[in-house]
Every structure is written in structure tokens, then in C-alpha cells.
Amino acid sequence: xxxxxxxxxxxxxxxxxxxxxxxxxxxxxxxxxxxxxxxxxxxxxxxxxxxxxxxxxxxxxxxxxxxxxxxxxxxxxxxxxxxxxxxxxxxxxxxxxxxxxxxxxxxxxxxxxxxxxxxxxxxxxxxxxxxxxxxxxxxxxxxxxxxxxxxxxxxxxxxxxxxxxxxxxxxxxxxxxxxxxxxxxxxxxxxxxxxxxxxxxxxxxxxxxxxxxxxxxxxxxxxxxxxxxxxxxxxxxxxxxxxxxxxxxxxxxxxxxxxxxxxxxxxxxxxxxxxxxxxxxxxxxxxxxxxxxxxxxxxxxxxxxxxxxxxxxxxxxxxxxxxxxxxxxxxxxxxxxxxxxxxxxxxxxxxxxxxxxxxxxxxxxxxxxxxxxxxxxxxxxxxxxxxxxxxxxxxxxx
Ligand code: ATP
Ligand code: MG
Numbered sequence: 001x002x003x004x005x006x007x008x009x010x011x012x013x014x015x016x017x018x019x020x021x022x023x024x025x026x027x028x029x030x031x032x033x034x035x036x037x038x039x040x041x042x043x044x045x046x047x048x049x050x051x052x053x054x055x056x057x058x059x060x061x062x063x064x065x066x067x068x069x070x071x072x073x074x075x076x077x078x079x080x081x082x083x084x085x086x087x088x089x090x091x092x093x094x095x096x097x098x099x100x101x102x103x104x105x106x107x108x109x110x111x112x113x114x115x116x117x118x119x120x121x122x123x124x125x126x127x128x129x130x131x132x133x134x135x136x137x138x139x140x141x142x143x144x145x146x147x148x149x150x151x152x153x154x155x156x157x158x159x160x161x162x163x164x165x166x167x168x169x170x171x172x173x174x175x176x177x178x179x180x181x182x183x184x185x186x187x188x189x190x191x192x193x194x195x196x197x198x199x200x201x202x203x204x205x206x207x208x209x210x211x212x213x214x215x216x217x218x219x220x221x222x223x224x225x226x227x228x229x230x231x232x233x234x235x236x237x238x239x240x241x242x243x244x245x246x247x248x249x250x251x252x253x254x255x256x257x258x259x260x261x262x263x264x265x266x267x268x269x270x271x272x273x274x275x276x277x278x279x280x281x282x283x284x285x286x287x288x289x290x291x292x293x294x295x296x297x298x299x300x301x302x303x304x305x306x307x308x309x310x311x312x313x314x315x316x317x318x319x320x321x322x323x324x325x326x327x328x329x330x331x332x333x334x335x336x337x338x339x340x341x342x343x344x345x346x347x348x349x350x351x352x353x354x355x356x357x358x359x360x361x362x363x364x365x366x367x368x369x370x371x372x373x374x375x376x377x378x379x380x381x382x383x384x385x386x387x388x389x390x391x392x393x394x395x396x397x398x
Contacts (some may be wrong), residue, residue: 001121006141006148013046015136020123021088022055023136025070025095030137032069034061035098035118037133037142044129047151049139056122056131057095066095084346099124106167119144125171126165127179128157152200154185162194171203174213175232181217181226200322201236203320210239211321218276221266224259227280237273241318246284246316254283254374261373274330275363277323279370282335285312289344299345302336330360337370341385353388379394 015023022038029036036059042052059066066084067074074095075085083096100116101124130149134140141148145159150192153290158165158172166173166262173195180187187195202210217226227247230236236244246252258279262271289308293300300308309332317323323331337356341364341391355361 001144002148003142003144004148005117006143008139011047011141011148012049013043013134013139013141015045015139017051017135018042019052019055019091021091022057023094024088025057025086025093026136028069028180029057029061029066029095032061032065034059034065036061037135039122039133040130041055042127043132043134044147044151046134047132047148054155055093056116058098059095060098061095062097062115066097067289102189105224106164108168118142123159125159126169126175126326127387128159128228128325129179129185154183155188156180156185156191157188158191158194162188162191162200166194166198170198170205171213172210173198173202174210174230174235177229177235178217178220178226179327181222181229184225195233202235202237202238207320207322214321215276218262218273218279219266219270221263223266223276224263226258228256228258239312242315243280243316244320245286246287246339249287250285251287254286255280257374257377258283265370270364272366274327274334274360275367275370277327278331278334278367281312281316281331282338282367282371284316285309285335288312294344304338305373306332306336307341318373330363333358333360334364334367337361338368340370341365342381350352353385355385355389355392361389 018038018190022042026036026038036057038055039058040056042055046050061069063076063082063084066086067076070084070086073087075087077083077085081096083094086093086095095130098116098118098121100114102119122133122144125131125145127148128145131143131145131148132151133142136140146157150157156176176187176191176195179185199384215224220226227236230296231247234244236247247255262276263280265271285308288311289300289305292298292308293304312335313323313328313331337358337360340356358364365382368378368382368385372382
């Protein structure tokens with residue numbers, strides 16, 4: 001099938017907004033006689049006038065050929081999906097060889113390394129808006145899947161039959177919600193039906209991939225909407241039932257309120273991942289302490305709070321997600337420090353606040369600041385701790 005080709009005056013992609021090194025990679029590949037285009041998220045974002053987070057390049061060159069061209073700048077990675085990473089300073093560009101996939105099958109994809117044509121390569125991609133090529137040399141957008149009109153209509157449609165595409169790779173369902181949350185596009189009616197039918201398939205996909213999508217969405221500036229959609233479409237119920245149950249309670253609103261604030265702050269720079277995950281955990285933890293201690297007129301001591309914190313982290317993300325050890329330790333540190341800064345027990349007035357010797361303390365402080373947007377009384381507490389941290393007294397707590 002011939003693609004629809006949008007000439008320079010028929011599309012909104014401005015080459016000046018492209019990363020110059022990404023353009024260089026495409027140019028070098030083309031000069032060596034290969035087909036090469038920008039593809040996927042970067043083309044979509046540039047057409048929308050958004051700065052892409054990363055650039056993917058698709059080429060007819062095989063991974064070994066890419067390696068031979070870029071030598072030391074190039075690292076071949078991946079087994080399920082073999083591709084080349086080209087490094088320019090701190091930037092990495094993903095270069096993948098055009099692939100053919102069995103788009104008709106409803107089997108879970110295990111390997112995906114059969115080489116193909118540019119057309120076959122877009123056919124195995126997830127959504128029409130992610131299936132566009134940009135050729136910087138001719139400054140044309142190449143569209144095999146009707147992606148450009150969908151982008152203009154703000155419409156999310158799978159490439160191929162949604163039911164099959166979700167069965168083949170259930171992570172696509174989460175990606176659908178991710179794009180819905182990020183761009184607020186309308187979801188195609190068939191895809192909506194397939195989403196409801198296929199949602200339990202999500203349990204077959206790799207927890208690492210979904211965890212990465214979750215983290216990326218918490219960082220995206222659309223985290224509140226994403227968690228809300230994950231809840232509405234029952235993914236949280238499947239992946240993290242205790243958290244889903246909590247979200248439906250009145251206190252569950254606190255999670256969305258924290259994420260609302262996170263989304264505002266993300267515009268000023270990235271927020272630490274442990275802090276983002278703490279937003280999902282803290283209201284749950286508070287509720288547990290309320291029920292198991294405060295409602296029974298018991299004040300938990302630090303050992304009990306630590307135990308409750310560990311339990312809350314496990315329960316919020318159970319049974320699907322396994323939080324990597326380092327990230328988990330940082331979350332514990334952020335959460336437990338909240339109880340030092342805002343203790344349940346009335347503290348005798350102190351001359352100096354004792355700053356814990358904890359490298360993660362600044363994150364705990366930042367989290368307290370986030371909480372204070374919901375509980376204005378905490379603003380003063382935050383100010384005092386911030387002041388003590390920036391101008392420490394001579395002696396520090398051991
Ligand atoms: P982001 O802006 O979050 O990076 P993206 O669409 O660029 O979004 P990537 O994970 O960077 O997402 O993937 C790059 C491209 O690879 C996508 O645009 C899409 O064409 C294709 N792709 C990614 N994941 C899948 C998948 N699960 N199934 C099919 N195609 C996929
Ligand atoms: Mg991308």
C-alpha cells in the first residue's frame with residue numbers, strides 16, 4: 001500500500017524544533033544508502049508542537065550495520081527487541097531496524113526480531129498517532145495508517161484490531177490510558193470495548209515494563225489523570241487491589257490531591273521517583289495508623305511506625321509490583337521522616353530541631369511541603385524544618 005505523504009506545506013512539523021543530533025543520525029544512515037526516518041513518539045510530539053522526550057529512528061540498516069557505521073558511539077542492546085543505542089554526549093538515540101510482526105495473531109509476543117519494510121514496521125506499532133515517519137531530508141511526513149488525520153482529530157485508535165493488539169501485548173492498554181491522560185484525546189469506540197474485555201490480560205505482562213510506564217506517568221505532569229483512568233478502567237483493581245480499594249474511600253482523594261500538586265510542580269523540573277511513589281503510599285499509611293492506633297487511643301512509637309510504613313509500601317503495590325530495594329529504602333526514609341517532623345505525640349518545645357543524618361532528608365522535606373498544600377497548618381512546620389536544615393545548629397542528631 002502506498003503511504004499518504006504530507007509535503008512541507010501540508011503538515012505542522014518544523015524541522016528547526018528537531019534535535020540536531022537526531023537529524024544527524026538519520027542523515028548519516030541515509031548517506032550510507034539506508035532508508036532512515038524519525039518515527040513514533042518524537043514525530044507525534046513535534047507535530048503537536050510539544051518537545052519530544054526522546055527520539056526514535058527507524059532504518060533499513062541491520063543492527064550490525066548500524067554498529068559498523070557508528071562504532072564506539074553505538075551499543076547494541078536487547079534480546080526481545082534488538083536495537084542500537086547511539087550516544088551523542090548525554091543524549092541517547094534509539095535506532096531500530098524495520099521489523100515485520102504478525103499483526104493478526106492473538107498470541108503474546110515473545111520475540112520481535114524479524115526484519116521487514118517501513119510499512120510492516122508501522123503496522124506492528126501500537127496507535128495510529130505513533131505510526132508516523134518523518135523524513136528530514138525531504139521534510140515530509142509519511143503516513144501508512146491514517147495517523148495524521150487522527151492526530152488532528154485528537155483521536156486514539158489502535159493500528160489493526162484493538163482486541164488482537166491488546167492480547168498480543170497487554171502493555172498497550174496502559175499506553176492507551178497514558179496517551180489519553182497526557183493529551184486528553186478521545187478513545188476510539190472499538191478500542192474502548194476491547195479495553196474492557198482484555199483488561200485482565202494485563203496480569204500476563206512484565207511487571208518491570210508496567211512499573212516503568214507507571215513511573216514515567218508519575219513524572220509526566222498528567223499523573224492525577226493517569227491514576228484516575230487506571231482506576232476507572234479497573235487496572236488498579238487487577239494489579240494493586242488494596243490500593244484500588246483505598247482510592248475509592250473518601251481518604252483516597254488525598255492521593256489525587258497530592259498528584260495534582262505533583263503535576264503542577266513537574267513543570268519546574270523533575271521530581272524524585274521515591275517521592276512520587278510516596279504520594280501513592282502516604283495517605284494509605286495514615287489511614288492504617290488511624291485505624292490501628294489512633295482510633296484505639298494508642299500512639300504508635302517509632303518502631304511501630306516503621307513497621308506500618310513497610311507494610312503500607314508492600315500493600316499499596318501488591319501483588320503485581322516489586323519495588324527495587326534502593327527505591328523502597330528511599331521511600332521508607334521519606335515516609336518515616338514525616339512522623340519525625342509531624343509527630344503524633346505532642347513534643348516538648350525544643351530550642352533546635354534535630355535534622356536526621358539522612359541523605360534523603362531533603363526529599364522528606366520536599367514531601368512535607370507537598371503535604372502542606374493540602375494541610376496549610378503544615379506550612380509553618382515545613383518552614384521551621386527547612387530553616388533548621390539550611391542553617392543547621394552546631395550539633396546534629398546521631
Ligand atoms: P513517550 O513520549 O512516553 O516516550 P512514545 O510513544 O515515544 O511515548 P516509547 O516507549 O518511547 O513511547 O516508544 C516509541 C514508539 O515505539 C512508540 O511511539 C510506538 O510507535 C512504538 N511502541 C512502543 N511501545 C509499543 C508497544 N507496546 N507496541 C507497539 N508499538 C510500541
Ligand atoms: Mg518515546
